[in-house]
Amino acid sequence: xxxxxxxxxxxxxxxxxxxxxxxxxxxxxxxxxxxxxxxxxxxxxxxxxxxxxxxxxxxxxxxxxxxxxxxxxxxxxxxxxxxxxxxxxxxxxxxxxxxxxxxxxxxxxxxxxxxxxxxxxxxxxxxxxxxxxxxxxxxxxxxxxxxxxxxxxxxxxxxxxxxxxxxxxxxxxxxxxxxxxxxxxxxxxxxxxxxxxxxxxxxxxxxxxxxxxxxxxxxxxxxxxxxxxxxxxxxxxxxxxxxxxxxxxxxxxxxxxxxxxxxxxxxxxxxxxxxxxxxxxxxxxxxxxxxxxxxxxxxxxxxxxxxxxxxxxxxxxxxxxxxxxxxxxxxxxxxxxxxxxxxxxxxxxxxxxxxxxxxxxxxxxxxxxxxxxxxxxxxxxxxxxxxxxxxxxxxxxxxxxxxxxxxxxxxxxxxxxxxxxxxxxxxxxxxxxxxxxxxxxxxxxxxxxxxxxxxxxxxxxxxxxxxxxxxxxxxxxxxxxxxxxxxxxxxxxxxxxxxxxxxxxxxxxxxxxxxxxxxxxxxxxxxxxxxxxxxxxxxxxxxxxxxxxxxxxxxxxxxxxxxxxxxxxxxxxxxxxxxxxxxxxxxxxxxxxxxxxxxxxxxxxxxxxxxxxxxxxxx
Amino acid sequence: xxxxxxxxxxxxxxxxxxxxxxxxxxxxxxxxxxxxxxxxxxx
Numbered sequence: 001x002x003x004x005x006x007x008x009x010x011x012x013x014x015x016x017x018x019x020x021x022x023x024x025x026x027x028x029x030x031x032x033x034x035x036x037x038x039x040x041x042x043x044x045x046x047x048x049x050x051x052x053x054x055x056x057x058x059x060x061x062x063x064x065x066x067x068x069x070x071x072x073x074x075x076x077x078x079x080x081x082x083x084x085x086x087x088x089x090x091x092x093x094x095x096x097x098x099x100x101x102x103x104x105x106x107x108x109x110x111x112x113x114x115x116x117x118x119x120x121x122x123x124x125x126x127x128x129x130x131x132x133x134x135x136x137x138x139x140x141x142x143x144x145x146x147x148x149x150x151x152x153x154x155x156x157x158x159x160x161x162x163x164x165x166x167x168x169x170x171x172x173x174x175x176x177x178x179x180x181x182x183x184x185x186x187x188x189x190x191x192x193x194x195x196x197x198x199x200x201x202x203x204x205x206x207x208x209x210x211x212x213x214x215x216x217x218x219x220x221x222x223x224x225x226x227x228x229x230x231x232x233x234x235x236x237x238x239x240x241x242x243x244x245x246x247x248x249x250x251x252x253x254x255x256x257x258x259x260x261x262x263x264x265x266x267x268x269x270x271x272x273x274x275x276x277x278x279x280x281x282x283x284x285x286x287x288x289x290x291x292x293x294x295x296x297x298x299x300x301x302x303x304x305x306x307x308x309x310x311x312x313x314x315x316x317x318x319x320x321x322x323x324x325x326x327x328x329x330x331x332x333x334x335x336x337x338x339x340x341x342x343x344x345x346x347x348x349x350x351x352x353x354x355x356x357x358x359x360x361x362x363x364x365x366x367x368x369x370x371x372x373x374x375x376x377x378x379x380x381x382x383x384x385x386x387x388x389x390x391x392x393x394x395x396x397x398x399x400x401x402x403x404x405x406x407x408x409x410x411x412x413x414x415x416x417x418x419x420x421x422x423x424x425x426x427x428x429x430x431x432x433x434x435x436x437x438x439x440x441x442x443x444x445x446x447x448x449x450x451x452x453x454x455x456x457x458x459x460x461x462x463x464x465x466x467x468x469x470x471x472x473x474x475x476x477x478x479x480x481x482x483x484x485x486x487x488x489x490x491x492x493x494x495x496x497x498x499x500x501x502x503x504x505x506x507x508x509x510x511x512x513x514x515x516x517x518x519x520x521x522x523x524x525x526x527x528x529x530x531x532x533x534x535x536x537x538x539x540x541x542x543x544x545x546x547x548x549x550x551x552x553x554x555x556x557x558x559x560x561x562x563x564x565x566x567x568x569x570x571x572x573x574x575x576x577x578x579x580x581x582x583x584x585x586x587x588x589x590x591x592x593x594x595x596x597x598x599x600x601x602x603x604x605x606x607x608x609x610x611x612x613x614x615x616x617x618x619x
Numbered sequence: 620x621x622x623x624x625x626x627x628x629x630x631x632x633x634x635x636x637x638x639x640x641x642x643x644x645x646x647x648x649x650x651x652x653x654x655x656x657x658x659x660x661x662x
Contacts, residue, residue, distance in 0.1 A: 248630055248631060248632050249630075249632060250630070250632040250633055250636060250660060251627075251628070251629070251630055251632070251633050251657075253627070253654075253657045253658050254658060256627055256658075258651070258654050258658075260627050261627060261654045261657060261658070262650045262651070262654055264627040264628070264629065265629075265637075265650055265653055265654070266650070268628070268629050269629060269634065269637060272634065272638075274638060275638075275641070280649055280650045281647040281648065281649055281650075282641055282647060282648045282649070282650070282653060283641060283644070283647045283648070284638065284641045284642050287641075287642070327645075330646040330647060331646060331647065334646075334647040
């Protein structure tokens with residue numbers, strides 16, 4: 001631990017008396033700032049200090065003025081004079097700010113950026129420009145070996161320097177260009193002399209000498225030899241940015257309907273090799289965001305983990321990690337749709353406004369009590385007499401519907417003529433199904449519902465409403481399906497009522513028989529479709545028909561008569577059309593028209609809507 | 620001029636115009652936007 005003795009010896013200026021006064025004043029001030037830092041200002045009124053030292057203010061002021069490097073005098077607005085100093089005997093404020101530092105400054109000021117490390121000089125491979133501009137016939141076959149050395153020693157840089165300094169060109173030319181020299185370059189005379197020596201030669205050599213002598217003499221004066229190779233001059237090729245061929249006049253589409261132009265674009269322009277087209281959106285293929293194999297694998301795994309189809313926007317945000325605020329978001333969404341459509345393992349199950357993607361091994365939506373193909377066969381009558389091309393999809397905004405027992409039991413809705421007007425057509429030509437979101441505002445829930453589009457042999461229907469029906473509705477409930485701005489999202493509402501209790505028809509799954517069960521419900525129902533024990537007691541204990549029996553509409557009608565008909569006193573069973581329609585829709589979906597047609601065609605059934613229908617059982 | 624009774628066809632000039640339009644676009648274009656561009660070009 002360090003201690004301060006409290007005494008500090010300074011050399012003061014002035015006379016002896018002044019020095020004594022200054023030293024006494026400094027000691028008093030230092031004692032007052034005993035617990036202050038060395039640079040902190042010690043401030044005391046001059047009058048108080050003089051009184052404490054028992055000297056006059058004039059004597060004190062003299063001592064202060066004489067030692068101005070130790071003391072400073074400051075007068076405030078009220079005219080009170082203060083003497084200022086520090087514990088180290090310096091005038092306050094005289095500290096060089098560069099020598100100070102603070103903890104905050106040390107923490108907040110970043111260290112200077114280190115100087116970059118010197119990068120090694122990269123060796124650049126240089127190519128002689130004579131070689132870089134090779135075109136076609138410039139190099140004569142066979143001459144390459146002779147010119148190789150010349151090219152290697154060519155230094156075009158010197159030539160450029162000479163070219164930019166015309167005044168020095170002459171001098172340089174004098175130095176560089178050799179004078180025309182007369183030299184005996186022709187080796188033939190020498191050879192001739194050597195060969196012409198008296199040395200014995202053979203006949204062949206003599207012939208050679210004769211040939212050489214007979215050869216015309218080479219010119220004695222040769223032009224100066226330029227050591228640089230000749231750089232061929234090529235014609236400048238000018239490329240125009242536009243093809244010179246005329247594209248013709250643009251078509252005038254002013255009077256053409258927009259639908260016709262849109263159809264023409266999809267037919268003629270969507271298959272262009274540079275065009276990426278999906279779901280009514282267009283881009284050039286080079287600008288559509290590409291998916292890597294890893295992206296596609298991650299998307300597939302994510303859909304499998306979620307166990308349900310997912311929209312393109314969900315996949316882009318959750319898998320590709322691209323947010324909506326990203327300027328490339330729209331391009332990435334489009335690219336995902338465009339490239340996934342070309343993948344075999346992915347299936348598009350969405351609409352233009354809500355693009356769902358599924359994978360091949362995803363568990364199906366909806367009921368497991370009956371296979372979708374069998375349900376489609378049950379709804380086959382919906383395709384009779386319906387031309388799919390004449391349906392105006394999305395032409396209505398609301399459809400009311402009464403839920404039948406068959407629909408309630410399996411969580412279905414029929415894709416009948418009214419529904420086709422409410423829902424969009426398949427977006428892709430080969431699209432088999434589409435997933436919609438059904439929002440139930442009254443229960444604050446949203447369900448994924450799958451629409452199986454009709455085929456030539458099966459009718460269309462919706463799957464996936466099981467939970468909604470079981471939780472909120474009973475057979476005979478009236479619902480309203482409303483379109484929204486998005487063609488993939490719909491709102492379903494039912495009529496909320498006071499709670500009612502009744503014994504309603506249900507299927508006992510343990511032993512497949514019909515029975516009536518006390519039920520409390522709070523939804524509005526159509527009494528014509530309500531199946532309670534008071535109305536149809538004959539259903540109790542009845543077995544469900546087999547698939548073979550169910551396929552024959554006549555058989556189902558006969559069984560329905562047996563379940564709901566009353567004895568007419570003549571051995572027949574009498575039932576109203578209303579009862580028949582509600583009861584036959586327990587086993588399988590039957591429309592009003594289909595039932596009426598069957599009643600008219602059946603040989604054992606007579607009657608009409610007013611008097612009821614009688615089925616003569618043949619007893 | 621293509622009228623309602625004729626079969627509408629895109630010629631090379633139309634395709635070049637559409638390609639340039641899509642190359643200059645920052646985001647995907649809808650069919651309605653392309654139709655509007657074709658109509659406004661000749662209007």
